[in-house]
Amino acid sequence: MDGSVRLDEVVMRFGDFTAIEKTSLAIGSGEFFSFLGPSGCGKTTLLNIVSGFITPSEGQVYIGDEPMAGVPVNRRPTAMIFQNLALFPLMTVFENIEFGLEVRGVDKRKRREVSERLLALVALEDSGPKMVTELSGGQKQRVAIARALAVEPRVLLLDEPLSALDLKLRQHMRTELKAIQRKTDITFIYITHDQGEALNMSDRVAVMSAGRIQQVADPMTLYREPATGFVASFVGENNRLQTRVIDREGERVRLDGGALGELAGRVGSEARLVNGEAAMLFVRPENLRPVAADAAGPRLEAEIEAVHFEGAWVMLEARLIASGEKLRVQLGHEVSRGQAGAVAVGQRMHFGFEPADAVVLSDDGSPMVDEETGEVVADSQAQAGGMHV
Amino acid sequence: MFRQLQARFGGPLAMAIVTLLGIWLIVMVTLPQLQMIEYSLKPNLLPAQVGGPDDRLTLANYATLFNNDIHRTIFFKTIWSSVLVTLLTLAVSYPLAWYLAKVATPRQAALCILLLIIPFWINEILRTYSWFIILAFRGPLNEVLMMLGLIDRPIRFLSGNGGVMVGMVYAYILFMVFPVYNAIESLDDNQVRAARDLGAGTVRTHRRIVIPHAKPGIATGCIMTFMLAAGSYAVPALLGSPGSRWFTQIIYNWFFEGGNWNQGAAYAFLLLVLCIGFMSLVMKIFKVGLGDIGR
Amino acid sequence: MSSQRFLAFGLRFYVVIFFAYLFLPLIIMAAATFNDSRFPTVTPWDGTTLRWFGELAADRGMWQALGNSLIVATGVLVVAVPIGIATALFLNTVSSRAKPFLYALILSPLLTPGVIIGISTLIFWRQFGVSGGIFLTVLGQATFIAAYVMLMVTARLQRFDRTMERAALDLGASQWQMFRRILLPYLKPALYSAAVIAFLQSFENYNTTLFVVGYDTTLTVYIASKVRTGLTPAVNALGLILILVTVLFAVIYELKRRREAARTVKGV
Numbered sequence: 003m004d005g006s007v008r009l010d011e012v013v014m015r016f017g018d019f020t021a022i023e024k025t026s027l028a029i030g031s032g033e034f035f036s037f038l039g040p041s042g043c044g045k046t047t048l049l050n051i052v053s054g055f056i057t058p059s060e061g062q063v064y065i066g067d068e069p070m071a072g073v074p075v076n077r078r079p080t081a082m083i084f085q086n087l088a089l090f091p092l093m094t095v096f097e098n099i100e101f102g103l104e105v106r107g108v109d110k111r112k113r114r115e116v117s118e119r120l121l122a123l124v125a126l127e128d129s130g131p132k133m134v135t136e137l138s139g140g141q142k143q144r145v146a147i148a149r150a151l152a153v154e155p156r157v158l159l160l161d162e163p164l165s166a167l168d169l170k171l172r173q174h175m176r177t178e179l180k181a182i183q184r185k186t187d188i189t190f191i192y193i194t195h196d197q198g199e200a201l202n203m204s205d206r207v208a209v210m211s212a213g214r215i216q217q218v219a220d221p222m223t224l225y226r227e228p229a230t231g232f233v234a235s236f237v238g239e240n241n242r243l244q245t246r247v248i249d250r251e252g253e254r255v256r257l258d259g260g261a262l263g264e265l266a267g268r269v270g271s272e273a274r275l276v277n278g279e280a281a282m283l284f285v286r287p288e289n290l291r292p293v294a295a296d297a298a299g300p301r302l303e304a305e306i307e308a309v310h311f312e313g314a315w316v317m318l319e320a321r322l323i324a325s326g327e328k329l330r331v332q333l334g335h336e337v338s339r340g341q342a343g344a345v346a347v348g349q350r351m352h353f354g355f356e357p358a359d360a361v362v363l364s365d366d367g368s369p370m371v372d373e374e375t376g377e378v379v380a381d382s383q384a385q386a387g388g389m390h391v
Numbered sequence: 392m393f394r395q396l397q398a399r400f401g402g403p404l405a406m407a408i409v410t411l412l413g414i415w416l417i418v419m420v421t422l423p424q425l426q427m428i429e430y431s432l433k434p435n436l437l438p439a440q441v442g443g444p445d446d447r448l449t450l451a452n453y454a455t456l457f458n459n460d461i462h463r464t465i466f467f468k469t470i471w472s473s474v475l476v477t478l479l480t481l482a483v484s485y486p487l488a489w490y491l492a493k494v495a496t497p498r499q500a501a502l503c504i505l506l507l508i509i510p511f512w513i514n515e516i517l518r519t520y521s522w523f524i525i526l527a528f529r530g531p532l533n534e535v536l537m538m539l540g541l542i543d544r545p546i547r548f549l550s551g552n553g554g555v556m557v558g559m560v561y562a563y564i565l566f567m568v569f570p571v572y573n574a575i576e577s578l579d580d581n582q583v584r585a586a587r588d589l590g591a592g593t594v595r596t597h598r599r600i601v602i603p604h605a606k607p608g609i610a611t612g613c614i615m616t617f618m619l620a621a622g623s624y625a626v627p628a629l630l631g632s633p634g635s636r637w638f639t640q641i642i643y644n645w646f647f648e649g650g651n652w653n654q655g656a657a658y659a660f661l662l663l664v665l666c667i668g669f670m671s672l673v674m675k676i677f678k679v680g681l682g683d684i685g686r
Numbered sequence: 687m688s689s690q691r692f693l694a695f696g697l698r699f700y701v702v703i704f705f706a707y708l709f710l711p712l713i714i715m716a717a718a719t720f721n722d723s724r725f726p727t728v729t730p731w732d733g734t735t736l737r738w739f740g741e742l743a744a745d746r747g748m749w750q751a752l753g754n755s756l757i758v759a760t761g762v763l764v765v766a767v768p769i770g771i772a773t774a775l776f777l778n779t780v781s782s783r784a785k786p787f788l789y790a791l792i793l794s795p796l797l798t799p800g801v802i803i804g805i806s807t808l809i810f811w812r813q814f815g816v817s818g819g820i821f822l823t824v825l826g827q828a829t830f831i832a833a834y835v836m837l838m839v840t841a842r843l844q845r846f847d848r849t850m851e852r853a854a855l856d857l858g859a860s861q862w863q864m865f866r867r868i869l870l871p872y873l874k875p876a877l878y879s880a881a882v883i884a885f886l887q888s889f890e891n892y893n894t895t896l897f898v899v900g901y902d903t904t905l906t907v908y909i910a911s912k913v914r915t916g917l918t919p920a921v922n923a924l925g926l927i928l929i930l931v932t933v934l935f936a937v938i939y940e941l942k943r944r945r946e947a948a949r950t951v952k953g954v
Binding site: 392395399401402403404407409411412414419420421422423424426427430432474483484487489490494498501503505506507508509510512513514515516517518520521522523526527529530531534561564592597609614618619621622623624625628629639642645646652657658659662663666667670681684 | 697700701711712713714718726728770772773775776782788799800801802807808828832860861886889890897904910913921932933
């Protein structure tokens with residue numbers, strides 16, 4: 003059962019608006035693959051193209067090497083789990099799960115066997131005769147999964163299915179989804195704007211922005227080796243500093259941080275750096291540590307504006323003295339062991355980082371992303387121009 | 392349009408939908424109306440004369456109305472009386488609609504609505520007939536009035552327009568109550584409270600807040616009531632007398648007593664134009680569109 | 687403050703009067719059934735009797751008319767309900783610049799006086815040699831009753847979550863299966879209501895029927911003709927029976943509708 007999915011130069015236009023720019027991508031059979039991006043980035047459109055609800059303007063979708071052009075929704079070997087689940091409210095749990103088999107003309111006894119097996123898989127053994135309206139949110143979720151699995155899809159498409167659940171249940175369902183995927187060995191294509199979900203469950207993640215795939219990688223690589231400024235700021239938290247390249251020595255780059263003085267970092271995987279040109283330096287909050295005012299290496303002086311105690315760590319919101327930009331610093335053991343001394347609002351501190359932990363990317367003009375909401379806030383070019391004045 | 396239907400329902404079902412809709416709109420709604428207009432523009436001919444020199448389009452059938460004093464009087468009386476019925480119905484319905492929507496508790500409102508629906512479901516003829524009994528020369532109304540000493544001889548209620556109009560208000564009142572009730576019901580209670588709070592009296596609150604909000608409902612109710620009143624045959628036939636004929640009765644006579652369908656068609660078309668005219672007028676005054684009426 | 691209270695009291699008093707006005711005529715008509723008087727009235731009361739029910743039962747014309755009414759109402763149901771559903775589905779699916787015009791055309795039978803619908807139907811079918819009778823009565827009535835059905839189906843359809851449709855297709859259903867298994871069951875309560883309303887509208891219609899009924903007669907036409915010629919309290923007996931049946935229908939319908947509404951609020 004080949005559940006591989008291949009997009010071959012797929013383009014989607016709605017009138018003048020290009021929702022999906024030319025995209026090619028291969029998803030392996032049995033892979034848990036996520037599309038991660040802010041709302042409006044085109045990820046749902048891409049899902050609808052795979053499921054067959056939308057026909058792409060250009061290009062072709064292959065599932066298990068079969069071209070899908072002209073194959074309608076109801077003939078594709080895919081099943082979708084909808085954001086609002088779309089369970090049929092007038093049917094029982096059994097009827098919901100068996101619907102796909104019923105329309106295929108599978109006889110009643112066979113159907114019941116399948117639905118009972120699937121109810122066991124999602125741990126809802128006794129709920130078959132219930133109406134779906136009697137179920138809790140988490141139970142509805144499981145029924146939706148069972149209903150989609152009943153048609154034995156080669157590819158399961160999940161459109162932000164956890165977004166309606168509360169936080170605790172959401173985290174629990176992640177584990178469960180991953181377990182179900184492993185048990186069934188079906189290709190999962192998962193759409194989300196929640197990076198926690200994507201990083202947590204996926205084998206590989208495609209980060210999308212403005213109709214384009216920014217990077218496809220496994221979660222660890224995505225976090226450590228962001229290929230673009232968008233990925234660096236969208237996945238995990240990152241401090242972004244606008245710099246110019248001084249020179250390059252192997253992996254290590256020396257940078258001119260303007261008012262911040264000389265900085266250094268490691269060359270990002272796909273960065274093309276030219277001496278004297280603009281570059282972005284990304285330092286994650288957890289890679290910053292307090293240092294002495296005369297310490298060697300890159301050093302940033304900032305005034306603490308807020309201290310958020312989170313238990314295992316402390317998040318500092320600070321402002322760089324030299325440039326006025328924001329800086330977020332995460333302190334762990336240093337604080338809990340009292341090594342960093344008392345950290346208080348209004349205090350000035352120096353923070354250093356290992357150049358190997360800071361990624362340098364060429365300034366590709368990728369949009370800035372608001373860390374809280376994941377929304378695109380501004381074009382980096384405009385932002386950079388403002389900062390260099 | 393067919394493409395959208397086909398995308399959603401598939402070819403055969405889309406085909407069935409379009410066929411049913413087409414038969415209805417073309418064969419049942421549009422063509423009969425057009426045919427009626429064509430009829431109204433032709434003279435009443437013997438079968439032998441059809442296709443002959445006399446078979447031509449003419450406005451003669453419309454001229455009849457303006458040359459016939461009695462018919463013209465009845466036409467204008469029908470308009471005037473229907474307007475009066477509409478206004479009367481609105482006046483009677485508005486306080487009730489207000490009570491149901493904003494004063495009554497939910498339980499009271501639910502009970503009242505059930506009580507309103509019951510007579511609404513009862514045959515128009517029976518509802519009218521009940522007034523025939525009440526208003527009869529030796530009927531209960533005259534008896535009561537005489538007992539109270541208000542009159543010393545029974546009144547012939549059933550020989551004037553009064554009986555017809557009372558019957559019409561009774562027959563069509565719910566077509567007014569429900570749209571007005573629905574419209575007032577959707578008004579936010581706080582708006583009324585705010586108006587009161589700002590010192591507006593009852594009259595001003597209604598004039599400035601409630602009635603403007605209820606406009607689509609009032610317009611719908613007025614259009615329906617006028618149309619039903621002007622187009623009523625049952626009520627004037629039961630409660631009227633030869634002296635208080637309604638325009639619909641003249642139309643009926645052209646068809647089934649005068650045997651002149653062409654003339655009848657012309658009168659029917661005039662009635663239709665009258666209703667469309669009234670509807671446009673109301674929609675213009677209340678500044679509402681057709682979309683507000685379907686609700 | 688006292689003027690406010692006076693107004694509130696006045697409004698309540700008005701509501702009581704209003705319902706008296708609504709029901710008293712029907713009660714008087716019903717009461718007249720039992721008056722042993724040749725003419726239907728309650729004054730004077732000439733003694734209580736049940737004989738008018740007997741006279742009614744012996745009236746062959748009445749039974750004939752009742753039969754016709756039932757045939758016509760069934761016919762209207764068969765014609766108007768599918769048209770109403772189709773129109774509602776059409777309006778719910780299609781978006782086009784011609785839609786406002788079509789919508790006006792679709793609503794027009796509701797805003798046209800019933801007599802005109804009857805007249806135009808009568809005239810139109812004359813050229814095909816069809817004259818007034820049960821067939822034309824069905825067509826004439828269905829012309830505007832279909833619009834009522836459309837309104838009721840549309841009201842429910844607007845609350846339908848179309849992801850259900852997508853889900854059904856995605857699970858392999860054909861469009862027909864989706865319609866049969868998802869959309870139609872969802873519409874069922876509205877279809878029952880529409881059927882009941884259509885049946886009653888047909889049963890009690892007078893203005894349209896009068897023009898297209900020809901030499902046949904429906905119950906409503908029969909009652910009207912009885913009132914004008916040969917009026918006896920047997921008409922009241924018939925009225926009373928019809929009222930009781932209607933009230934029964936109305937109460938059942940209303941209770942069902944409310945239970946349905948309560949369920950819709952609770953569920954999904």
